[in-house]
Amino acid sequence: MTSPKNDKNTRTTGRPTLNEVARLAGVSPITASRALRGVSTVATELVEKVQKAALELNYVVNPAARALASAQSHSVVVLVPSLSNLLFIDTLEAIHRVLTPKGFEVLIGNFHYSRDEEENLLRNYMAYQPRGFLLTGFDRTESSRRMIEASNIPCVYMMELDSAAGVNCVGFSQLSAGETAAEHLLSRGRKRLAYIGAQLDQRTLLRGEGFRKALQKAGRYDPDLEVLTPRASSVGLGGELFLQLLAAHPDVDAIFFGNDDLAQGALLEALRNGIKIPEQVAILGFNDLPMSEHMVPRLSSINTPREAIGRRAAEQMLTLMAGNKVARPVEDMGFELKVREST
Incomplete structure (x- = not known):
């Protein structure tokens, strides 16, 4: 079997490829592609094999690359749990102010505090190979974590802190x-x-x-x-x-x-x-x-420093998308107690 490193059809990014899915399922790449696209002429048992292989490898279909293989995405995806809470509006505005002048398109997903909804959004957006993800917090499904890891797409987490190796985050305790x-x-x-x-x-x-x-x-x-x-x-x-x-x-x-x-x-x-x-x-x-x-x-x-978190998270993302390491991957923006009449 050819090693993925030596497979001329394997992406150098390390992300799972259609060829790898096809090999694991024991079918040709064309059959794997048709199965994942839902072409009705593919036998049911083959579709099941291909879908199982794709799930095991955390492979996601890439329609953007299929349409134009040489295209490079200029999109950064931001996933937040609510668009009705001013907390996240302030953060999104700050992200826009940093990324838009640099030529990046900000794509916003609202997962309504549902881990399953966030997983679906991640899967859908990954199909278009965004340049980066700005995600809220660390509480998500195991499948979402595997997708993020397998994608090799730069990711910055907002609102919470985690000192784990390789994690870039901006928030407060x-x-x-x-x-x-x-x-x-x-x-x-x-x-x-x-x-x-x-x-x-x-x-x-x-x-x-x-x-x-x-x-x-x-x-x-x-x-x-x-x-x-x-x-x-x-x-x-x-x-x-x-x-x-x-x-x-x-x-x-x-x-x-x-x-x-x-x-x-x-x-x-x-x-x-x-x-x-x-x-x-x-x-x-x-x-x-x-x-x-x-x-x-x-x-x-x-x-809470909502605007500052959005700004610094976007600045971290620019650094990562340029292929550089962030000097301070964990940034604690702090918080301030405002004492007024109610206490």
């Missing part, structure tokens, strides 16, 4: 942010502290973990005061969960919300129901969205 939230509320003399989180993506869970650890260290942790729901984060949900928590635990005197929209909803319900903030309950948000400093009372929040 979600765990430390949660710890800071707890320490701030404890410093205000609060004794019954709660955490309310929604959506339950990895970053929300890490914030909660940091908050929990700080409370445990201070001897103030009560698992009954941790409210987590997979429902989508929103102003309405924040108000709803706020009232439910106080009805069940009227002695709660401080709440850390996993996102500002939840905290904003709590402030509105407090105003509507005559609950004094922060006299009865201190409220702290996360992300410091634009409306937070205009709420009544003004919302204390942890400000």
Whole structure:
């Protein structure tokens, strides 16, 4: 059998090729191509063999190369979990400002906090051989991880940090942010502290973990005061969960919300129901969205460097696409506690 290194039809990038799929399936490259394109004249058993081989090798069809073998992509794919959250809009705008003047097209995919949706987007975009991927966080399917590794396409991760070898990432410690939230509320003399989180993506869970650890260290942790729901984060949900928590635990005197929209909803319900903030309950948000400093009372929040993360991630990507190593592959952009009237 010919070694992939010596196969003149094997790409020098190391990515799986159609020829390799054909060899593994025991068919000709033409049959493999037809099977993957869904040509009806290919026998069912051969289609199954080819699909199994493609899956095993993490091969993805490349229609762009099929249309024009000499074409070079100038696209960078950015995958985010939401386009309704201003957090990611700020990041995307910064990425555009860095990459567009350099002649790159930014392709945006929204996976709605679904790991399976993200996997499908990765598979679809890889078919067009983008120059790079900017991905949100590290929580994804094992199949997605294998695809990314097999593709050899430059990748930069945003919003979280990981010091593993070969990983390029720009973000901040979600765990430390949660710890800071707890320490701030404890410093205000609060004794019954709660955490309310929604959506339950990895970053929300890490914030909660940091908050929990700080409370445990201070001897103030009560698992009954941790409210987590997979429902989508929103102003309405924040108000709803706020009232439910106080009805069940009227002695709660401080709440850390996993996102500002939840905290904003709590402030509105407090105003509507005559609950004094922060006299009865201190409220702290996360992300410091634009409306937070205009709420009544003004919302204390942890400000996250959304624009800076997008800018630095895009700059890292330019370095990688030029074939160079990033000087600081792990960039901690930090965060800032904004203390206002609600705490």
